[in-house]
Amino acid sequence: MNLPEDHQEALLQKYLDGQCSPDEIATLYSWLLTSDAHRPLLAVMQQDYERIMQERSSVPEEISDRIETRLLQSIQITKEKVIPMRVPFRLTWKIAAAVALLVATGVTMLYTLRKPAGPVTAPPLMAEVMPGTNKAVLTLADGSVVTLDSAGKQVIQQGGTLVKQQNGRLQYAAAGGNAAIGYNTLRVPRGGQFTIVLPDGTQAWLNSASSLRYPTAFSGGNRTVEMEGQGYFEVKQNAKQPFIVKVNSMEVQVLGTSFDIMAYPDEEAVKTTLLTGAVKVRWGKAEKLLHPGEQAAVDNSTGEMSVRATDVAGVTAWKTGFFEFDNANINVIMRQLARWYDIEIDTRNADNRLFGGRINRNLPLSEMLKLLETGGAKFNLEGRRLTVIR
Template sequence: MNPKINLQELLSKYHAGTITDEERVLLEEWYTRWRPEQQELSSEEIDQMKADVWQSLNVTVLPAATKRLWPRLALAASVILCLSVGGYYYLSNSKVSQQQMTAKVEKADIAPGGNKAVLVLNNGLKINLNSQINGTIAKQGNIRIVKTANGKLAYAPDNTDPSIVVYNTLSTPRGGKYNLVLADGTKVWLNSASSITYPTAFKGNDRTVNITGEVYFEIVHNAKQPFRVKFKGHTIEDIGTEFNINAYDDEQVIKTTLVAGSIKLSRDSRSVLLRPGQQSITSLSNTTIEIKDADINEATAWKNGLFKFKKAKIEDVMRQLSRWYNVDVSYPYGIPKTVFSGEMIKDANASQILDMLAYFKVNYEIVQQTKGSEKKIIIKP
């Protein structure tokens, strides 16, 4: 198959709204592998490409200094359009030259996060899951802990004393994520800088776990043994549920978003019931529980490999980037007032994400920290 014809066909399908999910994934994969510094174009091709790309992006400028980031698939499709003719990526009205863009690519960059986690057993032993081969990695009580081929951690019963129940903790660092299947079949997704403490088997009248950071749950419902999640003085009780909890220490509010089923959220003497599509918002500074309609796609974007912003301030955007790329961010010249909306894939180097912000005059520099191998993002005027 001719790659050029195939790519143009996919782009045409995207514009027509007939592209399949598999073809969307293919576009995104090509986008993440695209390397602009390896491309060359004549001036005529550049002019044509600028017009084609700008038309495919369909960027919307929002009022009151709000900017819309390039839509995820439109960005991928437009990049593929350039790639299909061996071209270089230019935006209409962009003042960044090819030499400037190439120089930026050659500077320090940061790779995206991935499956990284540490398992702490009941006896305090720490297991770095990155270095473990697939299969049984430990035994706790009457349960075998198994690392599966698709990068998950699962708990399987063993033929030993079923009365023994011990606790494990799974934690992800900045730049990490991990999936977990609990002993009852409940599925758990951990975002970067998050943790969950849980029993290796569920005995008694309930199933209780404790979390930090951001965690998504797909609960196996059992009316005789309710599932409870505890975090920062809150308790969620499941009534057959899928939900997301965002309870990072560096966020001003705690958000619980119900995707399916029903949950009861309790805090102190207050409790509320959430319906699918609703989100509770609480703050440690007061006892109020606010309920509002949620943007499910925004709340669960991280689980699906995306950044999704809706009228987000630059510091809100950068907190997410900081966790995913394991990088500190500073604003020595002040915090820009620009607000962003849009989607971007997470499986990309930091520079590819930051270049999108730079297009809207939020400039940056990635520098090496004085000590160690860590890097830092500086937001500049």
């Protein structure tokens, strides 16, 4: 089917806006079937099309919103490499974002276009596994525990220190000079994330399954905190009092900068990524000075530290609400999903296919798995246990 260029753009725009009639969707599908270059776009539209054809109605707003999310953040899977698609015609920015997906090589996918022959029996409903939210547990120096969540608003008086919670953010007011100093611990569980503003004004974003131990006031010659898991820091500059993050036996020292540390015990390496400023990473007797755009990695099996250039936007995508994969294998991805959705995983039958792309972290788990399955991966979810079939 040959569609004029302006008609191509109009149909795609109407589809994204949720204004296509069933006949227009059928026309769009017929055109997409005419070229292999259209297949990634077709894959994420297929199931929604069949549902709409059964109902013979306009596209509901909630369905069109979900379709747009899937189009704009969908990924494709490759066993060899990820190649950007060539867009054969001029597109507006919104349509280009939907069509310029990642196309896979070495993966066979089948596409069909059909109307249902008769009534379809809906499969049994399973409880949806929702994405993580803002939640944490604050353990004060005296051992008392405060539960924090995305809706909470409270003020905590701790000696001379005032702590305010506003939704998913915890903020410390500077303590007076005579205030006693205690050490608090902020723990973010699996399925959570949280932000804290420390007494010196430094901001820290904690990812799932992470913790930060810190004093209620910084005194002496440095500002030292201890972290587990993953955190992103924007350090308040103070040349007279360096900021130090301790992660196991590693130290990251800064004056004023922004950086990310990923130190989960089940990952292959502890990684420190610098966005701005400069940091020193110390591991045993080794010491490396990082410049913006560089990442220091300490291999958990060999103990060796290396430095390389990296994609800082990809490393910090979690902070802005995305998963970003760059030729990542299934084990790497499943570990991220396990922490964010608070699920158990089994990857014993996983193959060596690689993933590339960016997906919104706010999608339900079922939508996330549908995107991963477009390239041939298969999963079985029972309750909160996810098994990779292939």
